[in-house]
Amino acid sequence: MKLTPEQARIIEMATEAMSEEQAELEGGRLINAPGVAGAGKSIIIVELARRDARRRILFLSQSRNLRDRARATLPPNVMAMTVQEAAHRYLQRLYATKLKTLPVQGSLTEQQMLSAGGAGTTQREVQRARQVLYRFYRSADRHPEPSHLPSGNRPGEEWVLAPGESRRVLRVARDVWFSQISRDPGSAPLTYAAEVKLWSQSATEQIHLEGLERSISVSPLHGAELVILEESQDADEAQLGLLSRQNIAVVMFGDAFQSLRQGNRRIQAQRHPLQERADTVYLRDSFRFGPSIASLLNALAHRAGSSRVDRCVGRGESNVYPSAHRYHWEAQQIPYTVITSSAVGLFQEALEATQRGKRIAWVDGLESYPIGLARDLAVLRRDGSDREPRADGSARSESSLADVNNLEEARARFRKRWDSTGLELCDWVEKAGRSTLELPDIIDRWRDQDQQRQEAMKDASQPPPERDVTLTTVARAKGHEWGRVAISDDCFPSALLQGRWQLAKRDRQVANRAYTAISRAQVAVAVSEAFLRYLEDQGVVLAPNSFPAGEEGVSDERVHSHFGCQRQTQLEMSPSLRRRRMALKPPRRVSNMASGHLRLKEQLEEQAESLKGHSVDELRAMLRGPARNDRRHGR
Template sequence: MSYDPTPEQQAIIDAARTGDDLTIMAGAGTGKTSTLKMLARDAGRRRGAYLAYNKSIATDAAKEFPSSVTCKTAHSFAYGAVGRNFAHRLNGPRVPARQAAIILGLNEPVKVGETMLAPQQLARLVSETIQRFCYSDDRQIQRMNVPLVNGLDRAGQAELAKYLVPIAQEAWDTDLTQRDGQLRFTHDCYLKMWILTDPQIHADYVLLDEAQDSNPAVAGLVSRQPAQRILVGDSSQAIYGWRGATDAMASFAGRRFHLSQSFRFGPAVAAEANKWLDVLDAPLRLTGYEQIPSRVEYAPDPDAVLCRSNGGAIVRVIDALSQGRRAALVGGGSDIRRMAEAAQRLQAGLPTDHPELFAFRTWREVQEYVEMDSTGSDLRVFVRLIDRHGSHEVMRVCDALVEERHADVIVSTAHKAKGREWGSVLIADDFPEPRAEEGEEVRVARDEAMLAYVAVTRAQRVLDRSGLAWIDRYAVGTPAPVVAKVHPPEATLSEAPDPLAEEVPPAGCSGQRPCFLCDPSVLETWPAPVTAGANRG
């Protein structure tokens, strides 16, 4: 079924005809994909390329866009040019961290500050360094590509980065870019290899969807195309900066247009969303769809419960199970289960290879870290969850989850809910209201405001805003000041969201923060340590 374009959509279609670069700021539920399809149909025989955020979006788009538009992910473009030559490596066996350490020549533990890092832990850090390099637009591996580690101070982080960068660069040059290499080869490897050749996409115009969450590598690829470039997204939904995404729209010089008419919800939900857009001082405000009678009210039996953290989500699942209700967790519980398993090992006085906890020797150290060190605040929800319910109970709850189609209630973090929508939504109470020291002005952190905006715009008919009702103290009258959470280059990893506070892909995947060489097995022996910077053999 086709619809007549709104005035905002028509203005975009008219501008696209000029061949100018465009930046389309599309609010939640405003029909950005429909607008791009209208634009493509209007373009006639001009060749287009639509870069989708993931494969499912690309597949759906290919069915609906005109045949003149090639709809693919960046990985799909790269696979045809480079990746197919490495298919045998993509289908190769998993490389355990111990084996990766041997391949990398990491034969002994390294002491960084007061923290001892075993060879397999170093191998995992090298792997994540390379992964972050793949997401970046850098030509060579930089210190900023080295992941931040819980428990390391700034000096220790700098020392670790200095040690790992040359190892990672050598691994990239002599193994990962070679057809006969031995290290674990991911889809992001061939994508980076392709982008480093400065390829040209054969199209008259290139559409980059979800541009606010592009990784710098893909954003750089699009910016260098000699074709007309059209970026579309919502800067107020740029919630993946912690995992390397960048808002390509912020620095792009194209002519700017807005889509503000939402077709997902009615005026009541739009008004609630606009409170957060006020706080963000966003360039648009949403208009609700009058034909949808949305309400902002108490929802005793919502279709979905959205939480700030995975720890908060597990608490909601525990509550549901205690009431005899079947619960589904968007994204599953495997990440949380692995975290609980790591906690169980530390509680037993055993080391763990979990990427967020391996720098700690005991559970008590983790408890002290989250309570005494401000940089450990993002681990605090998980630690308190384990302390209250126990690691066995958390694992049991993860095992009791059901598929969404069989669930009585769907629970999700706000991050994993992005791109989803439900008839009725309850906002959980683990979205913290900002606090300030005495004499300081209370400010809403920009990343928290964006996450809240995503959360409230998932509702179509009923929004129970309970967990975010405190916004009324900040969005009345003039917009409240916003302060961004800026993580210094040498800060500890916990300043960025931890796996229990954010969406983190499971080990072995090619997501944004994988540990694809992580081996969770027991560390049987720890040879004598060497210091960072010493000969690695």
């Protein structure tokens, strides 16, 4: 594929040598490359790796999906890791003793924080210190500061501290942090967020290898000479601060409208000072889809704050349909993918597909979603007590529902824990249970069928099982693409279907979810008809479709230009099982038997050595043999 001028420019900046004066002034080359979905970022990375096969390149991503894709597509001199993985591998060397005793945790327990906070620390101060630490972990500061105390102006900051209490809470947060970064096994354990924060503050260190009389150098970037940061819109100030301090080239790829979680708004919008000081090259051309999908994405981006109405340019071919067009695909027995905003929407789509008699596949496998919790809630709704065992006799009860006797008690527990997913599942089970009392049995069939699919897909010699509909959420679809995609209606809430054109800042993340879901489609996408009507009412004219209705061509999704054969199968497998399917055959055992070719070679060399003193006539006589010489002389 021929490089675009923007792609070539990024490659030139990342590979060109800097003068001594420039290197002393700027350090390493920092390149910011905001790009739309399908802009050819993988091509840029492959070309960077090809230019110098001896150059070590570190590819950092925020999600495992993109890391797995990078490992399958990029050359061997590219190390693909998640940010969390890069941090953990680095700290495993420096904190080896502590991590063996205290593994990394999701969060600190209340007792661990009370112990680290010292005598006199109260539970209230511990609760407040958690929020201070959360803000600190994502900042560029070295330790908790007064700026990390809540101001009360943001969602989730309902409390504001008095001056005296603020000092005590800040002291507790600092004591917990200093205990976490201590290498003493008796100190507070590291959490995943603290691990990344500590890694972002680190530098290259020399460590002594026990049992060996030598030391090695441990680098936070693992000796890389070039760093690629993918999904830079989801990074934080701590990560950007680490990369900006390096004296090597750093390329940051990001899309402001694919940010799916709360974070630093300036980073998400590509307007943070660390991003603005970099050399910026915009990647506007998408080779994944055509003008019709691109115009749909441009409308969403413009509503969400983009200053351009032509931010994305579709260089491929594509069609946009109303959501009901998916049933045309089903009638033609054409498989397609459904993307939902939440797990609840996913289960509802699965229920409706089951009632239509469709074969279902799940990206990352069904057990990657909260299906156990959904099943337990369905039993609570039907029977009032979650004591029903599986057909094989094993229980399926979730620990979060221990001692819960009915659906209302489950709701109360989820409200107390601020568990929005649990509350949404309660509402879904209540609604779905009115139409069918067999919801637990349906869920059991889903699990059994998916387990059979997982077992069948382990055998790489067999074709993947047939499917009609593949289901996934926006978060799990990120980093992938499919030929035909149907976007669930839960990706288009009321904020996108009505009101003024410019969305409020609080609603822009809703537009991002719809944007990310639509950008997964390569050739055809089916979206909410109500959303298409809203665009029409606002005077938005989408680019014409590339194909006559229903005649768009899609290549076999089992073969992918990046992943090779059976692409769809790999996505539908549980992440823990994918390696089994793709595992290489074990190498042949080394034989101790001598090779016959080598023995023959040795014999010839020995004969040649013994005959090198004979004349040519003597050698000819030897070739004739004694019998032939006797006949010649009449004997």
